[in-house]
Amino acid sequence: xxxxxxxxYHHGDLRGALIKAGREILEKDGAAALTLRACARKAGVSxxxxxxxxxxxADLLAEIAATGYEDFHQALDDGAAKEEAAxxxxxxxxxxxxxxxxAHPAVYKLMFGAExxxxxxxxxxxxxxxxxxxxxxxxxxxxxxxxxxxxxxxxSLVHGFAMLAINHRLPPSLDQARALETITSRL
Amino acid sequence: xxxxxxxxYHHGDLRGALIKAGREILEKDGAAALTLRACARKAGVSxxxxxxxxxxxADLLAEIAATGYEDFHQALDDGAAKEEAAxxxxxxxxxxxxxxxxAHPAVYKLMFGAExxxxxxxxxxxxxxxxxxxxxxxxxxxxxxxxxxxxxxxxSLVHGFAMLAINHRLPPSLDQARALETITSRL
DNA sequence: ACAGAAATATTGACAGTGTCAAGATGGCGA
DNA sequence: TCGCCATCTTGACACTGTCAATATTTCTGT
Numbered sequence: 001x002x003x004x005x006x007x008x009y010h011h012g013d014l015r016g017a018l019i020k021a022g023r024e025i026l027e028k029d030g031a032a033a034l035t036l037r038a039c040a041r042k043a044g045v046s047x048x049x050x051x052x053x054x055x056x057x058a059d060l061l062a063e064i065a066a067t068g069y070e071d072f073h074q075a076l077d078d079g080a081a082k083e084e085a086a087x088x089x090x091x092x093x094x095x096x097x098x099x100x101x102x103a104h105p106a107v108y109k110l111m112f113g114a115e116x117x118x119x120x121x122x123x124x125x126x127x128x129x130x131x132x133x134x135x136x137x138x139x140x141x142x143x144x145x146x147x148x149x150x151x152x153x154x155x156s157l158v159h160g161f162a163m164l165a166i167n168h169r170l171p172p173s174l175d176q177a178r179a180l181e182t183i184t185s186r187l
Numbered sequence: 188x189x190x191x192x193x194x195x196y197h198h199g200d201l202r203g204a205l206i207k208a209g210r211e212i213l214e215k216d217g218a219a220a221l222t223l224r225a226c227a228r229k230a231g232v233s234x235x236x237x238x239x240x241x242x243x244x245a246d247l248l249a250e251i252a253a254t255g256y257e258d259f260h261q262a263l264d265d266g267a268a269k270e271e272a273a274x275x276x277x278x279x280x281x282x283x284x285x286x287x288x289x290a291h292p293a294v295y296k297l298m299f300g301a302e303x304x305x306x307x308x309x310x311x312x313x314x315x316x317x318x319x320x321x322x323x324x325x326x327x328x329x330x331x332x333x334x335x336x337x338x339x340x341x342x343s344l345v346h347g348f349a350m351l352a353i354n355h356r357l358p359p360s361l362d363q364a365r366a367l368e369t370i371t372s373r374l
Numbered sequence: 375a376c377a378g379a380a381a382t383a384t385t386g387a388c389a390g391t392g393t394c395a396a397g398a399t400g401g402c403g404a
Numbered sequence: 405t406c407g408c409c410a411t412c413t414t415g416a417c418a419c420t421g422t423c424a425a426t427a428t429t430t431c432t433g434t
Contacts, residue, residue, distance in 0.1 A: 011383080032302075036421065046384050048422080053382095057421060109301075114354040115219075131358060149369045152348070152361060156370060157340070160347025167301040170339065171318060179339045186340060201411085223392065233413050235393080240411095244392060376434095384427070391420070398413070404406085 015053040017043040022064045026106045034106075036060065061110060062120035068107040069126030073133060075100045086140040093137055094158050094184040101162035108166065112159065154187050202240040204230040209251045213293045221293075223247065248297060249307035255294040256313030260320060262287045273327040274374075280324055281345050281371040288349035295353065299346065341374050 011017065021042035026034050036057045037047045054060040079096025080089040101108040110116070116123065135151045142150060161183050164170050170179075208229035213221050223244045224234045241247040266283025267276040288295040297303070303310060322338045329337060348370050351357050357366075 014382085035419090037419085047420095048385080049383055051383095051422075112350065112354055112356055114296075118355060127356070128358075148358070148361060149366055152351075152357065152366045153344070153370055153373060156347035156351060157344045158347065159351060160343035160345065161339070163299065163350055164339075164343060164346060167299055168305060169299055169314065171315075171335070174335060174339060179336055182336045183340055183343060222390085224390080234391095235414080236412055238393075238412095378432090378434105380429105380431070382427100382429070385425085386423105387425100388423085389421095392418095394415105394417080396414085396416105399411080401408105401410085403408085 011043070011045060011049075014043060014045060014049060018050055018053060018060060019063050019067060022060060023067060023107070026064065026110065027104065031106050031110065034061075034064075056117075058115065058117045059120065062116045062123045064107070065111045065116055066120065066122040066126045068104070068111045069123070069130055071104075072100055072108075072111065073126070073130055076130075076133060080137065086137070087142075090137045090141045090154070090187050091184040093134070094154070094187050095180065097158045098162045098165070098180055101166055105166040108162065112163070157183055157186065201230060201232060201236060205237055205240060205247060206250050206254060209247060210254060210294070213251065213297065214291065218293050218297065221248075221251075243304075245302065245304045246307065249303040249310045251294070252298045252303055253307065253309040253313045255291070255298045256310070256317055258291075259287055259295075259298065260313070260317055263317075263320060267324065273324070274329075277324045277328045277341070277374050278371040280321070281341070281374050282367065284345045285349050285352070285367055288353055292353040295349065299350070344370055344373065 018039045021039045022034055025038055025042065036050055036054075039060065040047050040050055043049075050060060054063070075096050076093045079092045079099075083089045083092045118124070131151075134155055135147055138151045138154060139147045161180065165176060170176065205226045208226045209221055212225055212229065223237055226247065227234050227237055230236075237247060241250070262283050263280045266279045266286075270276045270279045305311070318338075321342055322334055325338045325341060326334045348367065352363060357363065
């Protein structure tokens with residue numbers, strides 16, 4: 001009977017509440033509003049309470065990003081499940097990828113930005129899970145030959161398009177839906 | 188006696204000095220250190236002086252990003268100039284693109300992030316210039332047919348790889364130089 | 375069962391930030 | 405020459421993240 005996860009203390013589950021609050025703030029008001037004190041307010045605790053659960057603000061961001069990766073992973077799986085053939089699965093994943101990024105731009109940017117500590121265990125795990133997911137799909141579609149290089153190309157193409165789109169770096173005249181079709185057809 | 192900084196109450200070119208200072212801070216200490224007050228200190232003026240040249244902090248960031256686009260444009264031109272054939276020029280641009288992003292990650296992220304006001308005239312111009320540069324190279328290499336869609340694919344691929352690389356989202360086991368070759372060969 | 379230990383939360387402080395409002399300064403045209 | 409006015413300074417305000425000290429609740433050993 002050593003220690004168990006802090007579940008029944010003062011707040012109950014402040015750690016989880018802070019992550020959830022942060023996620024909601026991020027979705028609703030964007031990255032600029034995502035603040036330690038704002039999370040604390042939303043969770044109904046004092047401004048320094050998070051300190052005991054997240055040594056620094058970046059640690060909370062990392063945890064929020066990790067939950068983003070989990071949703072992301074699920075979205076890609078759901079997309080792939082709609083298709084039968086392996087190549088079609090990969091393309092469907094590409095579409096789901098961009099759809100997710102456009103639906104949750106702030107979370108997506110946090111996930112793929114570098115303002116998060118690379119030490120986070122949870123984040124590291126979520127990242128490599130997403131990576132394995134892609135590599136598996138690539139291998140299923142095209143065989144194990146140079147799978148890593150192919151996976152990097154695939155990821156780069158889709159990630160680049162998603163980033164350019166959500167950061168408004170694509171020409172306004174571009175038909176993004178058609179561009180997405182062109183891109184996924186190249187996977 | 189040297190306590191007499193030549194009473195430049197009026198700086199002369201504070202606007203330009205602030206942009207330059209910001210660029211240097213960005214290159215040397217990263218985005219987190221890029222602060223209005225830090226730029227003012229580096230330019231030797233008081234903390235509120237920038238107010239008259241940049242209504243808000245984001246306006247200064249936009250101007251710094253615009254200078255980044257200018258260097259970027261030049262780097263791509265220099266890369267392309269080393270090759271003769273149009274297709275080889277395009278691939279050389281791709282290599283220069285990634286090289287620039289890796290050499291100036293903070294500036295690059297600022298250029299392609301969305302934390303900058305889309306109203307900036309200078310920034311808008313620099314962005315569309317870069318876009319035209321790419322579209323021209325694509326057209327020269329593959330003809331005007333669907334040039335825009337092809338340009339978007341090209342940009343997405345290279346931008347995605349650059350972003351993943353500088354944000355440490357690529358597997359450590361990956362040979363990035365080889366991956367870059369694979370990617371440019373797909374342009 | 376109960377006191378002490380450990381975990382959790384609060385309060386208050388500090389340095390740093392962007393922005394605003396008022397005043398000081400000095401270049402430049404009438 | 406004189407006065408305008410863009411420019412710069414000073415000072416303030418409401419924020420932010422982080423730290424230290426204190427208070428409060430839960431856990432644990434006996």
